[in-house]
Amino acid sequence: MAAEPRHMRELPEARAMSLLAGTPFGRLVFCRHALPAIQIVNHIVDGDAVIIRAQLSATVLAPTGTVVTYEVNVIDPHTCLGWSVIVTGLAEWVTDVRDVVRY
Template sequence: MTPTIEIQNITEAECLGLMRSQPVGRLVFTENALPAIRPVNYLLDGRDIIVRASQETWISRLDGSVIAFEVDQIDPRSHTGWSVVVLGKAEFVTDIDQLVRLSDPNHRPWAPGRHDRCMRLRAAEITGRRLALAG
């Protein structure tokens, strides 16, 4: 007998906790009027997403743009899991005190090279859904 799966909404507090459990998410934005998605590792700063990048990357073009961020964890065997989506505006961190605080060596970008620029996704909306076994 196949188990029954149900969809549950996740509270914002649960979403934030789940986001802290994963090192990689996906930035969603438009590039040349087309949708673009990039996997990135990130740091959660309160409700905001912080992504460190170099000056010369695609991320430089996002300042002031409305973007999305998605992170999930899925179990293909049980067909259960969760997904969190954050919507908001991208802005670059320029305050030196914030830059020092956000340059945590425990949250270094995985990609090679210098990552001396921090982009903040100011969370305007955080939503999540869980696929769970009905019980």
């Protein structure tokens, strides 16, 4: 019996955020000293925001926000099937004490 053809498809944003919310960690891609860097970090999803807990210096995240990419994926090693969510946006420090405590 022939296997069904495999294909990639774009997920709706709500489904992508739901998948992110169901995983505990991912990879943060940013620029360090003018070179690309990747760091594995923990995250939570709060509405449409991905909150990342990481020890990043001020040289990585500017006070006005830095463009970063965040990737999370789950791939079954036996079937090679799974999903990948990639989010690109501005990273900003969480400075409100109430938000820091809540996260």
